[in-house]
Amino acid sequence: MQPSTSQKIEVRGEKTIESTAILTPEALEFLRALHAKFDERRKELLIKRQQRQLDLDNGKKLDFLPETKHIREGDWTIAPLPRDLQDRRVEITGPVNRKMVINALNSGAKTFMACFEDATSPTWDNMMEGQLNMKDAVRKTISFTQQSNGKTYTLNEETAVLMVRPRGLHLPEKHVVIDGEPISGGLFDFGLYFFHNAKELLARGTGPYFYLPKLESHLEARLWNDVFVFAQQQLGIPNGTIRATVLIETIVAAFEMDEILYELRDHSAGLNCGRWDYMFSYLKRLRNQPDVIFPDRSQVTMTSPFMRAYTLLCVQTCHKRNAPAIGGMAAQIPIKDHPEANEEAFGKVREDKRREATDGHDGTWVAHPGLVAVAMEQFDKAMPTPNQIDRKRQDIHVTAENLLEVPIGSITEAGLRMNCSVGVQYIASWLRGNGAAPINHLMEDAATAEISRTQVWQWIRHPQGILEDGRKITEGLFLVVMQEELDTIRQSIGETNYRQGRFEEAAELFSSLTLQDEFMEFLTLPGYEKLN
Ligand SMILES: CC(=O)SCCNC(=O)CCNC(=O)[C@H](O)C(C)(C)COP(=O)(O)OP(=O)(O)OC[C@H]1O[C@@H](n2cnc3c(N)ncnc32)[C@H](O)[C@@H]1OP(=O)(O)O
Ligand SMILES: O=CC(=O)O
Numbered sequence: 001m002q003p004s005t006s007q008k009i010e011v012r013g014e015k016t017i018e019s020t021a022i023l024t025p026e027a028l029e030f031l032r033a034l035h036a037k038f039d040e041r042r043k044e045l046l047i048k049r050q051q052r053q054l055d056l057d058n059g060k061k062l063d064f065l066p067e068t069k070h071i072r073e074g075d076w077t078i079a080p081l082p083r084d085l086q087d088r089r090v091e092i093t094g095p096v097n098r099k100m101v102i103n104a105l106n107s108g109a110k111t112f113m114a115c116f117e118d119a120t121s122p123t124w125d126n127m128m129e130g131q132l133n134m135k136d137a138v139r140k141t142i143s144f145t146q147q148s149n150g151k152t153y154t155l156n157e158e159t160a161v162l163m164v165r166p167r168g169l170h171l172p173e174k175h176v177v178i179d180g181e182p183i184s185g186g187l188f189d190f191g192l193y194f195f196h197n198a199k200e201l202l203a204r205g206t207g208p209y210f211y212l213p214k215l216e217s218h219l220e221a222r223l224w225n226d227v228f229v230f231a232q233q234q235l236g237i238p239n240g241t242i243r244a245t246v247l248i249e250t251i252v253a254a255f256e257m258d259e260i261l262y263e264l265r266d267h268s269a270g271l272n273c274g275r276w277d278y279m280f281s282y283l284k285r286l287r288n289q290p291d292v293i294f295p296d297r298s299q300v301t302m303t304s305p306f307m308r309a310y311t312l313l314c315v316q317t318c319h320k321r322n323a324p325a326i327g328g329m330a331a332q333i334p335i336k337d338h339p340e341a342n343e344e345a346f347g348k349v350r351e352d353k354r355r356e357a358t359d360g361h362d363g364t365w366v367a368h369p370g371l372v373a374v375a376m377e378q379f380d381k382a383m384p385t386p387n388q389i390d391r392k393r394q395d396i397h398v399t400a401e402n403l404l405e406v407p408i409g410s411i412t413e414a415g416l417r418m419n420c421s422v423g424v425q426y427i428a429s430w431l432r433g434n435g436a437a438p439i440n441h442l443m444e445d446a447a448t449a450e451i452s453r454t455q456v457w458q459w460i461r462h463p464q465g466i467l468e469d470g471r472k473i474t475e476g477l478f479l480v481v482m483q484e485e486l487d488t489i490r491q492s493i494g495e496t497n498y499r500q501g502r503f504e505e506a507a508e509l510f511s512s513l514t515l516q517d518e519f520m521e522f523l524t525l526p527g528y529e530k531l532n
């Protein structure tokens with residue numbers, strides 16, 4: 001389909017200094033062309049996700065695809081990596097607010113993944129300010145003064161390489177409407193960053209680099225590849241300039257890693273193990289299979305056999321294709337004013353990064369500047385070269401059964417309480433416009449809230465959803481626990497903060513998703529209706 005110039009594009013978001021700078025007539029035209037060419041296909045792919053869900057509900061077992069065996073067995077590699085993506089041993093991630101963008105770029109990490117997705121609540125202001133922050137960061141003119149203490153922030157001489165994570169294919173951007181339909185959030189975030197910055201990035205010796213979240217199949221990777229080809233043509237820049245790392249963070253994508261790299265081979269920058277969404281996706285997609293039930297989420301770790309199988313398969317698959325395999329996010333963040341607890345948290349991150357580096361990952365994620373050195377030390381020790389793609393790991397043998405092995409453990413009242421409390425605290429933070437929240441000294445983002453509410457949904461409906469003391473988890477028990485956890489939050493933060501903090505709305509959203517039999521694909525979809 002050719003872009004239709006007759007489609008009417010309407011901006012419904014408030015006009016601000018930021019939106020005026022970003023939504024220029026040329027940028028809107030570019031978005032309209034992307035929408036016209038790709039939105040139908042995006043929607044078809046979302047329908048395919050639901051068709052696959054029906055198959056799984058009907059008992060179909062996930063397996064590697066027979067029709068793409070030739071790709072898995074073929075001899076091919078991705079295009080050579082650009083110079084500045086050779087060494088990615090430590091990547092910092094974070095939301096796109098101005099101060100954190102500067103702090104992340106100055107953090108000493110090799111790259112910074114600026115997140116328009118799960119670490120950012122997609123309010124109109126956040127999205128527009130985020131795009132302007134990206135534009136200023138690319139041009140190295142970004143600065144910030146904190147009103148409360150007058151502290152000023154500017155960029156260091158040497159900064160991390162910038163990568164951008166647009167929203168997933170399922171999320172709309174309701175503030176920009178084309179012929180009455182909201183534009184895709186993913187195309188919007190990608191399109192604006194690419195349109196404003198691709199040429200400038202090239203002139204500066206780097207490139208438009210992306211992270212692609214929540215893909216569920218190689219056909220979705222094909223869509224993104226076609227988007228990249230088209231976008232490059234539109235701006236008249238060489239094919240293969242864009243490079244993208246795909247997050248393997250759905251159980252279904254774990255069966256298509258080779259195929260995803262293959263589809264994107266001219267534009268690939270490898271794969272990443274998005275562990276938190278991966279757990280969510282495993283639970284979500286297999287929720288109606290009778291043998292699948294998770295223990296407390298604190299008992300599901302990176303050493304659980306199914307998680308280990310998936311990360312090792314990722315390393316092996318990537319290296320076979322000369323692609324980097326990036327590790328994931330340990331949730332611990334520094335604990336101020338408590339040296340012992342802080343050392344314990346750092347110890348957990350150290351161990352996580354040591355395991356990833358020795359397994360063969362080429363880099364990893366940290367959530368906080370205070371953890372860059374911890375991760376760097378482990379990768380420096382295990383990886384003296386810029387990456388370890390040459391370690392082909394032919395010794396790894398991962399089967400479909402290994403990927404699907406159900407984790408064992410117990411379901412406890414504490415686990416149920418934690419899911420309710422953390423889920424509500426995170427959703428409240430997200431509704432207030434903050435998508436990355438420190439809760440109980442852990443970094444929480446949308447993926448952990450998704451795991452929390454999905455677990456409770458399944459425990460209520462699964463015959464084995466039984467606490468270790470023998471009580472069945474029911475709607476009634478959930479509602480009692482939820483109310484008690486809300487009361488605890490209210491007592492700990494005080495009445496005013498509680499009322500202003502959108503906690504009741506968050507609890508209502510969590511509860512309605514938990515109590516309705518029809519499973520909601522993403523909590524951020526109904527949540528988005530509540531955002532400005
Ligand atoms: C499952 C996934 O998708 S994981 C990836 C998505 N999630 C993320 O990216 C979360 C990233 N992390 C964060 O957002 C933050 O670390 C939080 C919200 C968890 C904690 O942030 P804070 O409460 O500000 O922590 P803290 O007070 O210790 O911060 C100290 C300083 O480090 C900065 N900082 C903390 N984390 C980051 C970060 N990720 N990037 C840049 N700067 C950061 C703070 O801005 C603060 O700066 P200042 O001293 O100049 O004021
Ligand atoms: O995006 C990362 C994840 O762990 O999910």
Ligand SMILES: [Mg+2]
Pocket residue numbers: 118213247249274276277447
């Ligand atoms: Mg994720």
